[in-house]
Amino acid sequence: MRSAVVALGIALTLMTIAVIAVLVGSPLATAGTNGVLAKVDGSLKKGDLETCQPLGRIPSGTSVIRVAIEAPAAGPNVTLRVLAGSRVLSEGQQAAGWGSAPKVGIPMAGLTDPVGDERICTKIGPIAEHIQIRGTPIRQPPAGAKLSFQDMALGMEYLRPATQSWLSQASSVAYRMGLGHAWSGTWIAFLVLVLSLAVAVLAVRLTLAEVR
Amino acid sequence: MSVAKAFAAVPRALPRGRRARGAPDARRSAASLAKAFARVPRAAWVCALVACLNALCWSFLTPPFEVPDEPFHFAYTQQLAENHRLPTSNAYAFSPEEEVVERDIHLYEVHQSPENRTISSAAEERSLEEALAQHPSRRGNGAVGGAYYSPPLYYLLQTIPYGLASGGTLLDQLQLMRMLNALMGGLTALFVFLFLREALPRARWAWTVGGLGVALAPMLGFMSGAMSPDAMLAAVSAAIFYLLARAFRRGLTLRLAILIGVAIVVGFLTKLTFIGLAPGIVLGLVVLAVRSARTHGRSAYRNLGVALAIAVSPVCIYALVNVASGHGGLGIVSRSLKFEHAQGSIFDKASYIWQLYLPRLPTMRNYFPGLFTTRQLWFDRLVGFYGWLDTSFPRWVDKLALVPTGILVALGIRALLGDRAALRRRLAEIVVYGAMCLGLLALIGLSSYYSSPSEGLGYAEPRYFLPLLALFGLGLALAARGAGQRWGPAVGAVIVVLLLAQNIFSQLLVVGRYYG
Numbered sequence: 001m002r003s004a005v006v007a008l009g010i011a012l013t014l015m016t017i018a019v020i021a022v023l024v025g026s027p028l029a030t031a032g033t034n035g036v037l038a039k040v041d042g043s044l045k046k047g048d049l050e051t052c053q054p055l056g057r058i059p060s061g062t063s064v065i066r067v068a069i070e071a072p073a074a075g076p077n078v079t080l081r082v083l084a085g086s087r088v089l090s091e092g093q094q095a096a097g098w099g100s101a102p103k104v105g106i107p108m109a110g111l112t113d114p115v116g117d118e119r120i121c122t123k124i125g126p127i128a129e130h131i132q133i134r135g136t137p138i139r140q141p142p143a144g145a146k147l148s149f150q151d152m153a154l155g156m157e158y159l160r161p162a163t164q165s166w167l168s169q170a171s172s173v174a175y176r177m178g179l180g181h182a183w184s185g186t187w188i189a190f191l192v193l194v195l196s197l198a199v200a201v202l203a204v205r206l207t208l209a210e211v212r
Numbered sequence: 213m214s215v216a217k218a219f220a221a222v223p224r225a226l227p228r229g230r231r232a233r234g235a236p237d238a239r240r241s242a243a244s245l246a247k248a249f250a251r252v253p254r255a256a257w258v259c260a261l262v263a264c265l266n267a268l269c270w271s272f273l274t275p276p277f278e279v280p281d282e283p284f285h286f287a288y289t290q291q292l293a294e295n296h297r298l299p300t301s302n303a304y305a306f307s308p309e310e311e312v313v314e315r316d317i318h319l320y321e322v323h324q325s326p327e328n329r330t331i332s333s334a335a336e337e338r339s340l341e342e343a344l345a346q347h348p349s350r351r352g353n354g355a356v357g358g359a360y361y362s363p364p365l366y367y368l369l370q371t372i373p374y375g376l377a378s379g380g381t382l383l384d385q386l387q388l389m390r391m392l393n394a395l396m397g398g399l400t401a402l403f404v405f406l407f408l409r410e411a412l413p414r415a416r417w418a419w420t421v422g423g424l425g426v427a428l429a430p431m432l433g434f435m436s437g438a439m440s441p442d443a444m445l446a447a448v449s450a451a452i453f454y455l456l457a458r459a460f461r462r463g464l465t466l467r468l469a470i471l472i473g474v475a476i477v478v479g480f481l482t483k484l485t486f487i488g489l490a491p492g493i494v495l496g497l498v499v500l501a502v503r504s505a506r507t508h509g510r511s512a513y514r515n516l517g518v519a520l521a522i523a524v525s526p527v528c529i530y531a532l533v534n535v536a537s538g539h540g541g542l543g544i545v546s547r548s549l550k551f552e553h554a555q556g557s558i559f560d561k562a563s564y565i566w567q568l569y570l571p572r573l574p575t576m577r578n579y580f581p582g583l584f585t586t587r588q589l590w591f592d593r594l595v596g597f598y599g600w601l602d603t604s605f606p607r608w609v610d611k612l613a614l615v616p617t618g619i620l621v622a623l624g625i626r627a628l629l630g631d632r633a634a635l636r637r638r639l640a641e642i643v644v645y646g647a648m649c650l651g652l653l654a655l656i657g658l659s660s661y662y663s664s665p666s667e668g669l670g671y672a673e674p675r676y677f678l679p680l681l682a683l684f685g686l687g688l689a690l691a692a693r694g695a696g697q698r699w700g701p702a703v704g705a706v707i708v709v710l711l712l713a714q715n716i717f718s719q720l721l722v723v724g725r726y727y728g
Contacts (some may be wrong), residue, residue, distance in 0.1 A: 007703070008702075097530035199265050206424060
């Protein structure tokens with residue numbers, strides 16, 4: 001049937017364009033940190049919590065801020081706000097369910113220019129599971145009380161697109177794909193490519209043969 | 213001696229009398245098997261090949277042990293192969309060889325830390341090779357981590373590639389074991405295709421859409437490209453869906469009853485998650501027997517008895533051995549199911565399980581504050597969730613995926629409503645598939661409920677849905693049919709490309725995460 005062939009052609013073209021768009025794009029790379037060391041661990045069990053800390057200098061072009069909040073499996077809502085006084089300069093959010101990792105990346109909009117002397121506020125919650133946070137105490141809790149979320153400055157990393165595209169890094173990625181496996185060598189990357197192409201060709205040919 | 217010669221020599225080695233009867237029997241069985249293979253459509257074999265190659269591709273691009281629980285599964289197989297005993301504890305202390313590999317590939321720095329890459333320099337590679345060249349011991353102390361509670365069949369099978377590659381390093385063995393899993397991925401796609409052929413007999417092209425959709429599903433590729441019993445469970449479950457669908461079309465023959473019974477045994481001995489499917493399968497057998505009894509009389513109940521007897525026999529033997537040795541009836545299995553930690557009322561559990569998958573109803577206690585489980589735990593993760601629950605697409609991709617998913621769901625519903633007469637006619641069959649699905653969801657939910665105080669939402673992993681891939685394939689085929697005769701094939705072609713694209717972008721995501 002002609003419509004199936006046309007639909008297949010259009011869908012494959014769009015997919016190819018999307019793959020090329022991804023490959024000419026750049027991966028995110030760490031451009032700096034806020035210098036807060038992971039001196040203490042804190043744990044949070046429930047509630048909506050917010051803490052603010054000095055922002056310091058952010059590298060230009062930062063598009064994602066990674067915060068030292070660890071979830072065992074699901075991950076809560078995390079919101080970051082950059083404030084100058086009471087004015088919100090930028091805001092980003094990672095919705096709940098981001099998985100299991102010691103840090104969570106929050107996409108930020110409007111942080112294209114370096115800023116300094118502002119505050120960054122981190123809001124977590126509601127919390128459905130036990131959360132770990134890492135950072136440095138910025139004030140001592142009252143005698144006998146435990147260190148709370150509000151007493152800590154959280155460790156943060158600033159990420160921005162690397163100067164090189166994925167495509168220009170292809171040879172180094174291929175080299176690394178050949179390490180740490182049963183068989184060593186860059187040929188592993190080519191094998192993966194050949195297998196991937198074989199899968200695509202077989203699937204398309206079968207679709208053309210059976211569906212049209 | 214070649215394998216063919218060895219087989220040819222078997223009849224000659226038999227006593228004369230047995231040879232006379234046995235040889236024609238064997239020839240007849242071989243001929244009937246060959247006929248059965250010949251009846252499988254070429255498209256089904258291509259779907260199997262696609263799934264197999266795709267899993268092979270995943271096996272090369274996923275770093276060793278960077279798949280949930282793969283170190284545990286490897287340790288279990290190594291324990292069986294080297295110490296010839298079942299595991300003795302769930303501690304995280306493996307053989308010196310496995311510990312060396314885990315250290316030198318930086319497993320614990322990389323897993324669940326997306327900012328860390330795997331081994332990336334020639335010096336690190338040399339260090340790994342030198343450590344393995346010293347032939348660290350392959351004998352552990354019986355500890356296999358989280359795989360301790362698993363039944364042994366899958367691991368026994370994996371001792372074959374393990375043994376074949378025993379002259380090489382652990383990495384060689386692991387790669388060969390992953391290749392065996394890739395074959396299981398192929399079997400899954402094959403059985404899903406055959407299931408669709410039985411379930412939708414009039415829509416030949418839709419079988420290909422569903423079969424290819426499953427073959428290209430990245431979660432199947434990811435898990436079949438790793439060493440995990442999830443791949444074998446997926447294959448066994450798909451086979452059972454196929455056998456049941458065949459029985460619903462052609463009646464519960466003795467042969468089908470035996471095959472279903474054997475498949476149930478294999479399922480039980482592969483992974484405990486299979487328990488979730490069991491009530492639905494038993495319901496299916498009962499429905500089939502009652503139906504067949506109308507035309508074939510009591511022989512239908514004999515077939516039901518045969519299937520159930522085969523199915524429960526290993527469980528009974530296992531329970532008897534445990535009771536005789538002074539353990540609980542279900543031994544370590546009962547510990548895995550955590551019956552002894554039973555807590556909360558049945559309503560608490562039902563409410564928890566409901567909320568694990570669906571939005572909370574007004575009267576329910578909120579178990580997941582701030583979490584829209586349907587979307588954030590399941591849908592987003594089905595779009596893409598790899599590594600040790602640490603590698604996923606940016607959120608905008610999940611949002612974008614809602615559009616085609618919504619359209620496909622609407623088309624699927626349209627297909628169902630468009631043929632209400634067939635729906636009514638096949639209600640019992642639909643109820644059976646629904647019961648299998650609900651049983652699995654309930655088991656996952658219950659496991660999550662019991663483990664939530666210590667492990668949080670650790671069971672919210674889409675790989676646990678792999679036993680339902682046959683229904684996923686059915687959904688895709690229905691969606692294509694829902695577009696009508698004119699546009700159905702075009703929509704089918706788009707569905708195949710959508711799954712292909714999801715698979716390719718998932719592979720790029722994983723490559724970027726580990727090697728970027």
